Amino acid sequence: MPRKEFDLEPMVKPKSVAVIGAAREEEKVGHIILQNYINGGYSGRLYAVNRNAASDILGVKTFKSILEIKDRIDLAVIAIPAQYVPDALEECGKARVKTVVVVSGGFAEIGETELQDRIVKIADRYGIAMVGPNCLGVMDPRSRVDTLFLPTYKLSKAQIGGVSFVAQSGAVGSTVLDLISEEGFGLSKFFSYGNAAQVDEVDILEYLMKDKETKVIVMYLEGIKRGREFIEIAKKVTRVKPVVVLKAGKTAAGVSAAHSHTASLAGSYEAHEAVFRQFGFTIANDVSELIYYAKIFAYEPEPSGGRVAIITNGGGTGVLTADAVSSTRSLSLGEFSSGVSKDLRVKMPALVNIRNPLDLAGDADAKRYSDAIKAVANDPNIDIILPIVLFQTPGADSRLAAELIKIKQTVNKPMVVISMGSQYTQMHKIMMESGGVPVYDSPVSAASALEALYRYGLYLKRKQ
Amino acid sequence: MQLEYFKAKGLLDKQGIRSIESRYVGSAVDAVKFASDEPIVLKVISEKALHKSRAGLVMTSLAGKDDITRAYSGLERKARQLAPYRIIAQKMARSGIEIILGGREDPQFGKLVLIGLGGIYVEAFKDFALRVCPITRYDAREMIAQLKSGKVITYSGKAEKIIEDLLLKASKLLEENDRIKELDLNPVIVREDGYDVVDIRVLV
Known part of the structure; x- marks a missing residue:
């Protein structure tokens, strides 16, 4: 089914950002995210939202609800417990927020598919592009956007460069980000999109294909949600820029109870690999290969x-x-x-x-x-x-x-x-x-x- | 469900994929008649048998009445536990390189087409290449080049062209027949001057 394209530009280059769930307590995710924006030198307009808010957190003006902010918000980062996310998202919709990153976990990954479906419906209804839930979100060293809840002293910052990195998994994502900081090629965009409830790998590839700052796309994938659409974008993107991919799940059992030799040989991983080969992706077999390949395409x-x-x-x-x-x-x-x-x-x-x-x-x-x-x-x-x-x-x-x-x-x-x-x-x-x-x-x-x-x-x- | 052998053969015929002359035989006499003094193959066809050669359900190079009669009754005995079954007689293919041509429907990406080193080597070496349908001639070439056995199965330019054409036809067959869930043409015997599809398995 064809569906509308999401505009991820306001997420990556926001003029205004609200951190929902910003907190005074240093160990809270919302605190780290806000702190990272401040440390990173984000120069747009920054707001904090906390239901039990004091007037400011970390010197950032704080509101009880996003609806109280008079400014139009390009990106809202939601870092609150899962059960409160639908209400917060509803308010984002009313406040005409353009894009949202839901950092919070506690959705489909633990079986809460209904809760996840609810937030997708809300985002769709208001036309909000939503990344997540259960993700690290986005980073762009040029615009200094950084929704990652990882303390900056633990994760070295990559230089500004031409390689964009897309990782379904936050764990692999942050590891590779850390490793990239030791490489000369530098980072353009980072997306960790977690459960891919709404915005998925196809949308992100589409965006990165058109993004002029991205020279090379590097992906870590666990699964692909929309196979045929993925093929369509795969055909187009490699004509424009190289894509390196690492796919997990090689050892997963092939098609069980196969009746033909073909089905017993060619399981799900092999099917993914076939698509990557056919449309000119470079296949990496581990994290170090991802970086080797990213480097060669970035430089040569x-x-x-x-x-x-x-x-x-x-x-x-x-x-x-x-x-x-x-x-x-x-x-x-x-x-x-x-x-x-x-x-x-x-x-x-x-x-x-x-x-x-x-x-x-x-x-x-x-x-x-x-x-x-x-x-x-x-x-x-x-x-x-x-x-x-x-x-x-x-x-x-x-x-x-x-x-x-x-x-x-x-x-x-x-x-x-x-x-x-x-x-x-x-x-x-x-x-x-x-x-x-x-x-x-x-x-x-x-x-x-x-x-x-x-x-x-x-x-x-x-x-x- | 496995498609009946001659219905499957009919699908191949329509795409211009030639398979070896075959007929069901109901008795040893019938088989001898089919042979008409040429060597033949007898095989048991049953839903329950995936690995026919390994299970001893294929007898090749049968020449002459005695040979055929002995093989026929032997197969009948082995096949009893695989009922329902049928016995098929085929003309002997001349020797060449054995490849597998296959396909399946993937829930994510749709129809896939496969080529590999065929016959008894399929499972042992797992040397195959896979693509999404439809494929181009470039894809067909890349698939062959990707095989470790690529240089073995394309020992001549003519054989290479034959295999490329077969791959393109198989891709078309899979695309045009929505209901095909799995396809095995194994082995396909390829020679410099042509090929024979020796065994067909279509699951719908």
Whole structure:
């Protein structure tokens, strides 16, 4: 059944926010949410609502009911016990609130489907877009909207970026958010939509597809509510931007009591996977893969082919990376053209063998890397440049990291760095990623990310 | 409910999916007549039997009156506990690569189409690819490429084209027949010069 599209813009970029259930008690969810808005530096108009209200909470003007607020509210965050939610929502409707996030739990997830149906009916009747219940809600570091009830000291804030992350589960959602804060690519939007009572993954995909700030969509899914509609949006969205998906439930039993081989082979998880593959989603198998794939799509254009050049300051790691690249379905090591080989021979010291992987030796410095990458970047036989920088070696330091950032701007092929190590390496990883160079911590993760990038490019180029 | 074999065969015929020449036989004499001096296969068809070969309900390469008569009475004995059942006689397919073509209705996404390494390898290797109907030729190609056994079953360009065409036809069959809940064409024997659908199972 076709249904109307929800406008999620006022939820993500609200000019006015009311926190219903804001409280003085520090441990209360409503308190944390209000506190986060204040800490986050939200610059719109902020109101608190509490039935037993004092005149203000945390210095925010507080009302007994949302109906008392004279302002038109773009987003109301509801964080009160489940049984009071219908009344609060009814008042939101009367107050012409545009969007609502129901953080409260105690609905369908514990069998209270009737209560959930009631709030959906109220939201529908007033035309309110409602995310939740039983969710973390939304976050947008640009507009500084943050309905998450997680104390800021426990959850590091991601930088502003182009990756939007959608997670049905709040637990996986907050973990990934925390992990993303260590990545250079940064966050555009975060949605944790819980029970998906009204707004669901299809609506959110539709919104993110059109959202100009979102370059890459990353999803964690447990189930899909509207399969056919999901297929329709899936077809459209991957034409516009890459989508990475992690789906839970792989081990769930297949179709029980199947009468055919087909049904016993192809259960529900397989059906989901089939849809993802068919419409060009990149499938991740765990949380770390989600991040690897998000990173490659955030930083790199699709390559024109699958031939990789490995440039390393460690022989063993070069071989491991060659193995990882060759183990993928579609990537291979390229062979340097004779022109580039000659060029390299002139520029490289005698101890460097001119072949792929190109081992620059343990004393390689910024200059040697720079000469090698510039030469290889012009090679028509090479589509992807994969420098390995082991910062444990004498020649590798911040000057090399800075040089790679500089070269990256002149290279118009995908270029990804592998650096493995602890503190000193991590410091340079952050430096390089802030400068636009994606850094991977293992040959296998870099190779599978590049493979995903290449395959997405093939999907885009396909003829129907 | 399993659709009667020849009704199922009729559905395939309409899509131009060719299945091997078959007939129900009521006696060994009947089977010998059907064979008319060519080798045949005898199979027991019953709702209660999913894994026919594993249960010993398929006898192949039967040539000559004695051979056929012995196989027929053997099958009759085994099939007694599977009643109601029927025995079907089929011409022998020439050897080739065995694949499975299948489909099912998914409550979420609708009709799905499947291809995999077929015959007795289906359950052992679970090497299959799945897509939502309708599929395009690109999808068909991707499905084959996705199989670990992809290079085995498309050992020649001709075989590849045959399998792609079959996948597109199966997708159409599933789409156009709302009532098909599950479909197994297993095995389909593919050769350089053609193919034979050897076993058909349609659940409605």
